[in-house]
Amino acid sequence: NAGVTQTPKFQVLKTGQSMTLQCAQDMNHNSMYWYRQDPGMGLRLIYYSASEGTTDKGEVPNGYNVSRLNKREFSLRLESAAPSQTSVYFCAEGSQLGELFFGEGSRLTVL
Amino acid sequence: AQTVTQSQPEMSVQEAETVTLSCTYDTSESDYYLFWYKQPPSRQMILVIRQEAYKQQNATENRFSVNFQKAAKSFSLKISDSQLGDAAMYFCAYRSHRSQGNLIFGKGTKLSVKP
Numbered sequence: 001n002a003g004v005t006q007t008p009k010f011q012v013l014k015t016g017q018s019m020t021l022q023c024a025q026d027m028n029h030n031s032m033y034w035y036r037q038d039p040g041m042g043l044r045l046i047y048y049s050a051s052e053g054t055t056d057k058g059e060v061p062n063g064y065n066v067s068r069l070n071k072r073e074f075s076l077r078l079e080s081a082a083p084s085q086t087s088v089y090f091c092a093e094g095s096q097l098g099e100l101f102f103g104e105g106s107r108l109t110v111l
Numbered sequence: 112a113q114t115v116t117q118s119q120p121e122m123s124v125q126e127a128e129t130v131t132l133s134c135t136y137d138t139s140e141s142d143y144y145l146f147w148y149k150q151p152p153s154r155q156m157i158l159v160i161r162q163e164a165y166k167q168q169n170a171t172e173n174r175f176s177v178n179f180q181k182a183a184k185s186f187s188l189k190i191s192d193s194q195l196g197d198a199a200m201y202f203c204a205y206r207s208h209r210s211q212g213n214l215i216f217g218k219g220t221k222l223s224v225k226p
Contacts, residue, residue: 033213042202042216043156058213088154092214098144098163098206100214102156 006091006103013081013110021076021106023091031094032074036087049074081110113138115205117217124193125225132188132220134203142208145186150200198224
């Protein structure tokens with residue numbers, strides 16, 4: 001039981017390149033989330049999906065798109081990466097008891 | 112909109128001593144959850160403790176306990192008998208009970224443990 005699995009763990013991109021961060025959960029929860037973490041800023045919500053087939057914007061959605069492929073998978077896409085998107089990205093799933101369980105994070109550097 | 116404030120960017124504690132991390136929040140809701148997460152250098156986000164707002168009793172998990180003051184909108188974390196492995200970033204977080212909404216985080220407190 002791996003919980004939340006994110007890939008890749010590390011990625012370096014050039015400005016303008018695109019990439020997709022993959023996330024999968026095995027706990028059969030409905031809600032999934034993408035956060036970014038920047039120094040001194042805590043974690044900020046990019047997008048979330050309350051259930052399969054639905055997605056909603058969070059606090060910092062600009063420059064990102066998401067897909068809730070099925071109940072297990074929730075991907076985050078950067079269509080044209082910018083240096084301001086250099087960050088650590090976390091995927092999470094929400095339990096019925098309120099807490100979120102996080103993946104190990106993906107460190108993205110945009111040059 | 113809800114906000115979470117952690118006023119202590121950094122704290123330090125001697126091994127085996129007790130330390131308290133502060134957290135305040137702002138909300139107009141009456142039903143919600145509060146959490147403390149730990150993030151060690153491995154960057155994994157680990158749930159330390161959770162509190163449901165309707166419960167008056169303070170949550171406790173082994174050496175970790177909270178002081179939940181609903182009227183004051185305060186949710187502090189006490190770590191007793193501090194260990195070297197407690198050194199990490201600690202984040203306070205709020206989540207509305209009403210919706211499938213997200214966790215709102217404070218900016219974190221970096222805890223150092225001195226041997």
